[in-house]
Amino acid sequence: MERPLFKLAPRSKTKSTPESASRITGIKGVLLNLENGINYVSLFLLALIPAVEVVLRTFFRTGIPDSSGYVYHLVFLLTFLGGALTARENRHLSIVAGNEHLPERWKGPVHIINSHLAIAILTAFVWSSLSFALMAFDGSARIGIIPIRLFILFMPIGFAGIALRILWLSSNRTVPRIAAGLGFVLGTLLAFSSIYNLLFYFYPGLPLYFDTLLNQWFTLIAPVSLVLIIVLIVSAGLGNQLFVVLGGVAYLLFARTGGALESIPNEAYTMLISETIPVIPLFTLAGFILSESKAGERLVSLFHGLFAWIPGGQIVAAVLVSTFFTTFTGASGVTILALGGILYVVLHKEGPFTEKFTTGFLTASGSVGFLFPPSLTIILYAVVARISVVDMFIGAFIPGVIVMVTMMMIGIVVAYRNKVPTSPFNWREVRQGLRESIWELLLPVFIIIFYFAGITTLLETASLAVVYIAVIETVVHHDLRLRDLPGVAVKAIPIIGGVLIILAMSRGLSYYIIDAQVPNVLTEWIQQNIQSKIIFLVLLNIVLIITGCFMDIFSAIMVVAPLVIPLGEVFGVHPVHLGIIFLANLELGFMTPPVGLNLFLSSYRFEKPLNQIYTNVIPFFVLQLVALLVITYVPWFTTVLLQLFG
Amino acid sequence: IKLGSAAPDNSIWADSLKELANEWHEISDGQIEVKIYFAGFKDEADLIRKMRFNQLQAGIVTGFGLQVLYPNVLALSIPFLIQSEDEFEYVLDEIGPVMAEEIEKKGFKLLTWAKAGWVYFYTKKPMVSPMDMRQMKIASTGSEGGDLMNALKNLGFHPVKVSNEEVLPALASGMVEAVYATPLAVAAMQWFGVANNMADMKVAPFLGGILISDRVWQRIPEDIRPQLMESVERVGNQLDQQIGELEDDIIEQMKSHGLRVNDIPPEAVEEWKALFEKGRQQSGETLYSEEFMQRLEGLLQEYRSSN
Numbered sequence: 001m002e003r004p005l006f007k008l009a010p011r012s013k014t015k016s017t018p019e020s021a022s023r024i025t026g027i028k029g030v031l032l033n034l035e036n037g038i039n040y041v042s043l044f045l046l047a048l049i050p051a052v053e054v055v056l057r058t059f060f061r062t063g064i065p066d067s068s069g070y071v072y073h074l075v076f077l078l079t080f081l082g083g084a085l086t087a088r089e090n091r092h093l094s095i096v097a098g099n100e101h102l103p104e105r106w107k108g109p110v111h112i113i114n115s116h117l118a119i120a121i122l123t124a125f126v127w128s129s130l131s132f133a134l135m136a137f138d139g140s141a142r143i144g145i146i147p148i149r150l151f152i153l154f155m156p157i158g159f160a161g162i163a164l165r166i167l168w169l170s171s172n173r174t175v176p177r178i179a180a181g182l183g184f185v186l187g188t189l190l191a192f193s194s195i196y197n198l199l200f201y202f203y204p205g206l207p208l209y210f211d212t213l214l215n216q217w218f219t220l221i222a223p224v225s226l227v228l229i230i231v232l233i234v235s236a237g238l239g240n241q242l243f244v245v246l247g248g249v250a251y252l253l254f255a256r257t258g259g260a261l262e263s264i265p266n267e268a269y270t271m272l273i274s275e276t277i278p279v280i281p282l283f284t285l286a287g288f289i290l291s292e293s294k295a296g297e298r299l300v301s302l303f304h305g306l307f308a309w310i311p312g313g314q315i316v317a318a319v320l321v322s323t324f325f326t327t328f329t330g331a332s333g334v335t336i337l338a339l340g341g342i343l344y345v346v347l348h349k350e351g352p353f354t355e356k357f358t359t360g361f362l363t364a365s366g367s368v369g370f371l372f373p374p375s376l377t378i379i380l381y382a383v384v385a386r387i388s389v390v391d392m393f394i395g396a397f398i399p400g401v402i403v404m405v406t407m408m409m410i411g412i413v414v415a416y417r418n419k420v421p422t423s424p425f426n427w428r429e430v431r432q433g434l435r436e437s438i439w440e441l442l443l444p445v446f447i448i449i450f451y452f453a454g455i456t457t458l459l460e461t462a463s464l465a466v467v468y469i470a471v472i473e474t475v476v477h478h479d480l481r482l483r484d485l486p487g488v489a490v491k492a493i494p495i496i497g498g499v500l501i502i503l504a505m506s507r508g509l510s511y512y513i514i515d516a517q518v519p520n521v522l523t524e525w526i527q528q529n530i531q532s533k534i535i536f537l538v539l540l541n542i543v544l545i546i547t548g549c550f551m552d553i554f555s556a557i558m559v560v561a562p563l564v565i566p567l568g569e570v571f572g573v574h575p576v577h578l579g580i581i582f583l584a585n586l587e588l589g590f591m592t593p594p595v596g597l598n599l600f601l602s603s604y605r606f607e608k609p610l611n612q613i614y615t616n617v618i619p620f621f622v623l624q625l626v627a628l629l630v631i632t633y634v635p636w637f638t639t640v641l642l643q644l645f646g
Numbered sequence: 647i648k649l650g651s652a653a654p655d656n657s658i659w660a661d662s663l664k665e666l667a668n669e670w671h672e673i674s675d676g677q678i679e680v681k682i683y684f685a686g687f688k689d690e691a692d693l694i695r696k697m698r699f700n701q702l703q704a705g706i707v708t709g710f711g712l713q714v715l716y717p718n719v720l721a722l723s724i725p726f727l728i729q730s731e732d733e734f735e736y737v738l739d740e741i742g743p744v745m746a747e748e749i750e751k752k753g754f755k756l757l758t759w760a761k762a763g764w765v766y767f768y769t770k771k772p773m774v775s776p777m778d779m780r781q782m783k784i785a786s787t788g789s790e791g792g793d794l795m796n797a798l799k800n801l802g803f804h805p806v807k808v809s810n811e812e813v814l815p816a817l818a819s820g821m822v823e824a825v826y827a828t829p830l831a832v833a834a835m836q837w838f839g840v841a842n843n844m845a846d847m848k849v850a851p852f853l854g855g856i857l858i859s860d861r862v863w864q865r866i867p868e869d870i871r872p873q874l875m876e877s878v879e880r881v882g883n884q885l886d887q888q889i890g891e892l893e894d895d896i897i898e899q900m901k902s903h904g905l906r907v908n909d910i911p912p913e914a915v916e917e918w919k920a921l922f923e924k925g926r927q928q929s930g931e932t933l934y935s936e937e938f939m940q941r942l943e944g945l946l947q948e949y950r951s952s953n
């Protein structure tokens with residue numbers, strides 16, 4: 001039985017065929033091979049360095065000097081070079097896929113306008129990230145032996161690469177292409193203050209004339225950027241790329257208020273240089289290796305044997321697996337990346353559920369599990385709120401179960417209603433399935449042992465998972481050959497670049513909100529105008545849902561939680577209960593647009609446009625919302641165990 | 647002026663900063679408005695970057711931020727080099743202006759130094775001698791550069807690199823069993839919940855300071871600058887006096903939440919000091935300049951021989 005579990009994304013019909021490096025010769029071929037090569041080598045090193053570090057530490061009590069510095073900066077490099085590769089394959093996410101819903105004669109012009117805007121914003125990013133590289137870092141600052149500035153340089157290179165590719169794909173005819181290309185001019189004008197900084201860096205004796213020019217630019221940019229912000233938001237609805245819109249709006253907001261334009265690249269850098277972000281590319285890669293092998297088929301047959309006798313049994317299994325992964329990785333959507341493909345087959349292709357249900361369900365269950373120990377989010381919240389981590393874990397247990405059971409019930413109910421046939425428990429099938437997929441099943445076991453026994457960090461665990469899976473699928477199962485691995489990696493890179501670049505560029509927006517001190521104003525208002533605890537909780541739910549639309553859970557913990565906590569005290573909300581409300585609320589943020597990690601990951605994994613994913617996830621969002629309300633307004637669920645064990 | 651603060655909101659430091667903002671507003675007849683940001687940067691390196699490209703114009707930072715501009719700052723926090731408050735004060739008086747000058751070369755005016763407390767060891771199991779510590783894996787958060795980590799390795803300890811946010815889960819799982827940090831940091835990060843033994847032995851002092859970007863400082867009218875400096879220095883002194891109180895306070899608070907403070911007998915303290923002294927002499931190339939280290943050690947000898 002030979003069938004591919006995955007096709008790579010079907011390229012949108014309106015777009016030109018992607019360039020495959022192997023088929024193109026000459027200079028262009030060399031450059032494309034170079035691009036693939038750098039990306040591949042970076043991902044390869046990213047996967048290996050932490051694993052090597054573990055070996056060196058465990059057996060030789062030594063390590064690679066500054067290894068985590070290298071790892072973080074490799075992720076940075078992959079984001080922007082990978083992003084350029086994503087553009088090459090025309091696979092950056094937009095809210096709606098292309099502009100198919102428009103009348104035929106509008107399509108061409110709208111596409112040109114979108115391209116023009118995107119090129120302008122990307123050009124502005126090129127200038128501001130160049131200026132960021134020079135201003136924010138010393139020439140002497142190094143990661144290991146490599147100057148930091150060299151790493152940063154890949155940001156403008158990546159942006160320029162994306163802009164050129166958008167130009168290339170804008171039109172086949174000269175005049176429209178020139179119109180799109182004029183975006184380079186607009187972008188340069190938008191970036192004048194960064195260009196001024198660059199000039200000043202190289203010629204400190206800049207004539208005074210430039211200062212006058214800069215002042216004029218500041219007065220002019222305020223109204224211009226307001227118009228552009230509106231245009232950009234509209235263009236998002238017409239198929240413009242999401243990371244351009246999010247980054248562009250933040251950029252223009254800073255320009256409007258006289259802020260430093262370098263803030264956008266800096267927020268991207270700050271977001272990407274972290275211990276948790278590298279987990280995303282690593283689990284993506286592990287997921288791709290799994291899905292390119294026949295592991296999926298093996299697991300499907302095992303799951304069939306194990307759960308087919310319960311109506312909706314597959315759903316129960318899927319929720320358990322998903323919860324498990326989120327809980328110990330603390331990273332939402334890991335399941336979508338690593339197991340989304342297999343679960344899709346189990347639930348939809350081999351199972352009784354519709355595609356709409358399956359994609360919606362998997363998107364929503366991607367973040368179930370944040371409330372169980374040892375989830376990083378709980379620990380972080382406890383740290384910020386200065387309450388006991390153990391109390392948080394105890395208090396979160398029942399609410400966590402409520403969210404989990406809600407998701408399971410959906411599956412069972414749907415299965416009952418559709419009279420999904422069950423089959424008797426088949427011991428032979430289970431035994432054979434176990435024997436065949438024992439190596440893949442051991443992966444989570446190893447992960448638990450390594451992580452919980454304190455042998456490895458999360459990042460190292462992810463790296464070991466990649467190495468382990470690569471060895472299993474090549475050496476043990478012979479599903480893949482060693483020389484297939486670069487090909488698998490190159491397939492994963494556009495997705496890695498696409499997801500990371502959205503995360504990176506959306507950070508600017510949340511920083512703008514902090515810089516404008518919006519949260520402080522909000523809390524002051526609440527303190528002055530609200531007296532009732534119930535109204536406070538209602539408002540809290542609403543505000544946190546809105547927060548979750550724009551901010552990821554980690555930023556929200558760092559920024560919003562410190563403002564909410566004193567308010568909770570004023571209204572007499574138990575501190576642990578407040579924490580659970582906070583986290584459960586922001587768990588929903590993973591599936592709310594415009595910034596919702598699970599949505600992005602699903603869109604890539606299941607090859608569906610974002611707006612379709614939005615629609616599919618709505619019923620599950622509503623159910624989890626109900627669970628949230630139960631958790632919020634019945635504090636007993638949080639406090640009962642605390643009274644017993646706290 | 648936007649000022650980013652690495653000190654948390656709701657601390658006595660925050661109050662002093664707000665006082666400073668008001669004074670500057672008055673001195674400048676309303677020309678200078680200082681907005682204080684307690685959030686909006688991930689760490690002190692981020693805060694420094696934001697000052698460099700002028701998104702923030704001033705900042706209150708500790709050694710972690712200062713070392714980005716001038717790595718030698720952290721040489722003052724080498725374990726058991728500076729051993730008492732008086733020594734710290736003596737050294738800072740002498741060498742502070744030199745360090746401020748170096749920081750100025752990077753485009754930052756150092757308005758005042760501020761003490762950030764003393765570093766102690768916190769462990770899961772009680773620890774007295776270096777021998778005890780050798781049995782434990784020590785969390786090294788890396789913000790202080792690879793130097794200290796190498797030094798610890800050479801002395802037979804087992805440092806493990808973990809990020810700041812991972813220290814707590816790492817302590818819980820046993821991946822690390824000890825940390826070193828100031829009481830303020832340990833309380834803020836809740837590390838003492840797991841590493842609930844504190845060795846009552848000052849390991850090293852930690853330094854902070856208030857910075858303003860030079861570009862902005864130069865734009866302030868020259869005639870009011872001395873008044874502004876005076877105001878900062880007063881607040882700086884106030885902070886220095888408060889830090890001791892604050893530290894005692896926090897240790898008391900942690901004690902009421904289960905922290906045990908263990909006495910270290912004098913002979914064990916001597917053992918620690920001798921060990922690190924030996925380590926310093928053996929260590930080859932470090933982040934800190936040789937000239938600076940000589941100056942520093944010279945000052946300490948000077949002080950110790952005259953007292």
Ligand code: NA
Pocket residue numbers: 321322323324325326327332333334335365366367368369
């Ligand atoms: Na999950």
Ligand code: NA
Pocket residue numbers: 548549550551588589590591592593594595596597
């Ligand atoms: Na969201």
